[in-house]
Amino acid sequence: xxxxxxxxxxxxxxxxxxxxxxxxxxxxxxxxxxxxxxxxxxxxxxxxxxxxxxxxxxxxxxxxxxxxxxxxxxxxxxxxxxxxxxxxxxxxxxxxxxxxxxxxxxxxxxxxxxxxxxxxxxxxxxxxxxxxxxxxxxxxxxxxxxxxxxxxxxxxxxxxxxxxxxxxxxxxxxxxxxxxxxxxxxxxxxxxxxxxxxxxxxxxxxxxxxxxxxxxxxxxxxxxxxxxxxxxxxxxxxxxxxxxxxxxxxxxxxxxxxxxxxxxxxxxxxxxxxxxxxxxxxxxxxxxxxxxxxxxxxxxxxxxxxxxxxxxx
Numbered sequence: 321x322x323x324x325x326x327x328x329x330x331x332x333x334x335x336x337x338x339x340x341x342x343x344x345x346x347x348x349x350x351x352x353x354x355x356x357x358x359x360x361x362x363x364x365x366x367x368x369x370x371x372x373x374x375x376x377x378x379x380x381x382x383x384x385x386x387x388x389x390x391x392x393x394x395x396x397x398x399x400x401x402x403x404x405x406x407x408x409x410x411x412x413x414x415x416x417x418x419x420x421x422x423x424x425x426x427x428x429x430x431x432x433x434x435x436x437x438x439x440x441x442x443x444x445x446x447x448x449x450x451x452x453x454x455x456x457x458x459x460x461x462x463x464x465x466x467x468x469x470x471x472x473x474x475x476x477x478x479x480x481x482x483x484x485x486x487x488x489x490x491x492x493x494x495x496x497x498x499x500x501x502x503x504x505x506x507x508x509x510x511x512x513x514x515x516x517x518x519x520x521x522x523x524x525x526x527x528x529x530x531x532x533x534x535x536x537x538x539x540x541x542x543x544x545x546x547x548x549x550x551x552x553x554x555x556x557x558x559x560x561x562x563x564x565x566x567x568x569x570x571x572x573x574x575x576x577x578x579x580x581x582x583x584x585x586x587x588x589x590x591x592x593x594x595x596x597x598x599x600x601x602x603x604x605x606x607x608x609x610x611x612x613x614x615x616x617x618x619x620x621x622x623x624x625x626x627x628x629x630x631x632x633x
């Protein structure tokens with residue numbers, strides 16, 4: 321007997337991560353319901369699937385309950401860049417708490433497995449480097465980033481409480497910095513900022529002295545890891561990211577040297593609670609999922625630059 325295709329619900333499915341996941345699941349012959357309120361998502365990202373019999377698009381805010389019949393829930397909905405999550409911090413906290421609460425309730429009702437997209441921000445400004453999953457973090461609960469950081473931390477707590485009380489199948493993915501095509505040009509994050517500035521021939525802005533480090537994972541690698549994780553028996557939390565650590569100054573200089581237009585570096589004040597170092601320990605992902613990133617930063621940056629150039633010219 322031929323098995324029916326899985327029914328997948330992707331919250332935030334028109335966003336950067338979500339739309340790439342939609343592509344991958346649709347291409348593998350599964351059914352997809354894309355749920356998005358289009359605060360940071362874009363219809364353009366999933367327009368090529370509209371009208372396909374296995375695809376459904378629902379304009380909905382996850383802070384409101386919804387009744388659907390699905391096998392798997394990929395809960396990605398939440399603005400992820402400081403500009404967007406600080407625009408309405410109360411709404412951000414509600415999205416993390418109420419959105420996750422509603423999706424866990426749905427998972428419980430229909431017996432679905434749920435993958436929650438958490439974040440490396442649960443580690444705050446880390447005192448341990450690189451960050452392993454057992455590290456409990458160093459987060460400022462009342463700072464300007466706390467709506468996102470603490471929102472994700474309480475959502476993780478909810479997932480575990482639902483697992484313990486209601487035996488639902490959870491997967492918690494702590495996603496580190498990710499980049500690639502379909503990033504928002506105005507999200508205020510490092511890669512998009514510097515690429516847009518270089519394409520326009522503007523000074524490349526660095527906040528602080530540029531010695532802060534980040535680890536960037538290309539979107540294709542990240543989607544690979546999410547699918548492997550959802551299909552595995554491991555519940556997490558699990559770090560998903562690229563352990564290739566680069567300083568912000570290194571990244572800016574790389575973008576400067578590959579810029580078509582002549583640009584300079586411009587140093588500005590570092591924002592409050594901005595982490596000094598960020599690098600995932602991916603030992604568990606390697607052991608449990610047999611996964612590690614394949615795409616080097618330079619290669620991913622070239623693909624991302626080409627996407628941005630098309631959007632801006």
